[in-house]
Amino acid sequence: MMDVLYFAWVRERIGLPREKIETTAKTVAELVDELRAREDRYDLAFSDLTALRVAVDQTLTDFDASLDGVREVAFFPPMTGG
Amino acid sequence: MRISVQDAPFDLGKESTDFAQGHTDMGAIVTFTGVVRDLPDDPLKVMEIEHYPGMTESALRDMAQTAVARFSLGDVLVIHRYGPLYPGEMIMMVATAARHRKDAFDAAEFLMDYLKSRAPFWKREVTAKGADWVASKDEDEDALSRW
Numbered sequence: 491m492m493d494v495l496y497f498a499w500v501r502e503r504i505g506l507p508r509e510k511i512e513t514t515a516k517t518v519a520e521l522v523d524e525l526r527a528r529e530d531r532y533d534l535a536f537s538d539l540t541a542l543r544v545a546v547d548q549t550l551t552d553f554d555a556s557l558d559g560v561r562e563v564a565f566f567p568p569m570t571g572g
Numbered sequence: 573m574r575i576s577v578q579d580a581p582f583d584l585g586k587e588s589t590d591f592a593q594g595h596t597d598m599g600a601i602v603t604f605t606g607v608v609r610d611l612p613d614d615p616l617k618v619m620e621i622e623h624y625p626g627m628t629e630s631a632l633r634d635m636a637q638t639a640v641a642r643f644s645l646g647d648v649l650v651i652h653r654y655g656p657l658y659p660g661e662m663i664m665m666v667a668t669a670a671r672h673r674k675d676a677f678d679a680a681e682f683l684m685d686y687l688k689s690r691a692p693f694w695k696r697e698v699t700a701k702g703a704d705w706v707a708s709k710d711e712d713e714d715a716l717s718r719w
Contacts (some may be wrong), residue, residue, distance in 0.1 A: 545627055548627035549640070564624060567694065567705065570693060571664075571687045572664060572693075
């Protein structure tokens with residue numbers, strides 16, 4: 491069981507801030523494929539991965555990152571702090 | 573080192589004064605403050621800042637620790653707000669203390685460059701025309717390459 495979090499417009503498109511997901515995905519990219527296959531709103535949110543960033547257990551990483559032992563994955567657009 | 577992620581306003585004068593005290597070996601203190609800027613053609617009603625509780629604090633702490641090591645800082649302060657903010661309100665501040673001014677200025681710039689595109693904050697501008705997430709800028713990403 492994994493916590494999947496969404497922020498900013500990713501949250502708006504998917505329609506919820508977080509959910510628990512049962513997955514056998516081995517990488518972030520595989521998880522994205524699983525989510526996209528679920529429903530159109532996920533497919534739309536993940537249609538352009540270059541517009542998205544991912545954090546695994548609260549550390550920025552890449553879409554080919556492993557999910558082995560991971561508890562929390564977050565998807566969001568490029569950050570706009572400062 | 574102090575990192576604060578908060579919705580409440582902060583007192584720039586008090587924070588700066590408190591930060592400046594107790595550093596007898598530090599000859600330079602630089603502070604930077606970010607302010608909500610109004611939009612000239614489409615007046616801003618509110619800027620909403622979302623963040624990733626937990627990751628935000630750890631990302632800011634990592635950046636601050638890197639800055640301390642790289643610029644030999646005696647101390648560093650980062651305050652960043654979230655929630656609804658109005659034009660003219662202070663969004664965030666950094667303060668750096670170093671022996672000499674170049675390290676203090678450079679460290680403040682370094683922190684600002686990283687904060688812009690590596691700290692998990694997202695800005696949304698609400699105007700009479702509607703609401704839009706602020707897009708990241710290529711120049712903000714490019715700014716990291718100088719470090």
